[in-house]
Amino acid sequence: MYAPGTTPPQGVWWKPAHRSEKIWFTIAFVWCMILFAMMPFWHLRGGQNPSGTRSTVEPTAFAERVQEFIDTYQVGEDNGIPLVEPPPGSDIYLQARMWSWTPVLRLRAGAEYTLHLSSLDVNHGFNLFPFNVNFQVVPGYDYALRVTPTEAGEFQIVCNEFCGVGHHLMVGKVIVVPADAPAAEGGDR
Ligand code: CUA
Numbered sequence: 001m002y003a004p005g006t007t008p009p010q011g012v013w014w015k016p017a018h019r020s021e022k023i024w025f026t027i028a029f030v031w032c033m034i035l036f037a038m039m040p041f042w043h044l045r046g047g048q049n050p051s052g053t054r055s056t057v058e059p060t061a062f063a064e065r066v067q068e069f070i071d072t073y074q075v076g077e078d079n080g081i082p083l084v085e086p087p088p089g090s091d092i093y094l095q096a097r098m099w100s101w102t103p104v105l106r107l108r109a110g111a112e113y114t115l116h117l118s119s120l121d122v123n124h125g126f127n128l129f130p131f132n133v134n135f136q137v138v139p140g141y142d143y144a145l146r147v148t149p150t151e152a153g154e155f156q157i158v159c160n161e162f163c164g165v166g167h168h169l170m171v172g173k174v175i176v177v178p179a180d181a182p183a184a185e186g187g188d189r
Contacts, residue, residue, distance in 0.1 A: 057142040059120045062095065069093040070103050078104040078173060085183070091116060091144070094157075094172070096124040096137045098164050101157050101172025109152050110179040115145045125161030128174065134160060149176040 017025070042048075057065075069092070073084040082103040086092045088111030095102045097120040107113060117126060119139040126135040135143065157172035 053144050055142050055144070056140055057118055059118070059139050062093075062116075062118045062142060063120055065116075066093045066095040066102065074103070075106070081172075083175075086113070089113070094126075095120060096126070096159070096170075097121050099159070099166030099170040101159075101170070104173045104175065106175040106177060107149050108179060108181070109149050109176050112146060112148045115143075115147045117143045117145065122163050123161050124159050124163050124170065127158045127160040129156040129158045131155070136161065149174075152176045152178045152181075 069086070070082045070084055073086045074082050075085045076083040081100070083106060084092075084103045085106040088108050091114045092105060092107070093103075093116045094105065095118065117135065117137050118141060119137045121139060123139070124137040126137050127133065135145070137143075153176055155174045155176065157174060159167055159170035163170065
């Protein structure tokens with residue numbers, strides 16, 4: 001039969017879809033819509049959102065604030081890094097730079113702190129090992145995160161943002177003592 005280009009050729013795909021195909025198509029479409037709606041919903045309500053506030057800070061000003069924090073609450077040293085034990089409920093500071101985390105924090109389980117995180121040079125990644133806690137540490141920004149340690153122990157902070165040749169050596173430490181542990185002795189408070 002002569003069929004010009006404007007006449008669609010006949011074929012099996014031209015027959016109406018089978019009922020089961022329509023059902024599966026409907027299920028797939030509804031599922032797509034659920035996933036689509038989850039994106040904005042989870043953006044607003046998901047547990048991945050950082051608690052607390054953000055503000056800008058000059059790296060030099062942040063470094064000064066960290067030094068003040070260390071001078072006020074230092075109780076010792078850990079591998080050459082100042083060890084500080086701030087009181088529960090206080091603002092605590094953690095400074096990232098190529099390629100160290102300063103200071104070593106000794107915190108109390110069950111107490112809430114406001115953790116100020118910033119970098120003095122490039123982007124670093126805060127990863128509290130072995131937990132799934134990840135945060136970008138960006139120069140120029142102070143992320144004040146409300147944190148409450150739940151478990152006593154020694155935890156490592158691993159940098160998970162490539163930041164140069166010493167990246168793999170950039171490991172810090174957080175020590176969490178039980179809620180009823182005695183306060184640290186002396187130090188140069
Ligand atoms: Cu800091 Cu990688």
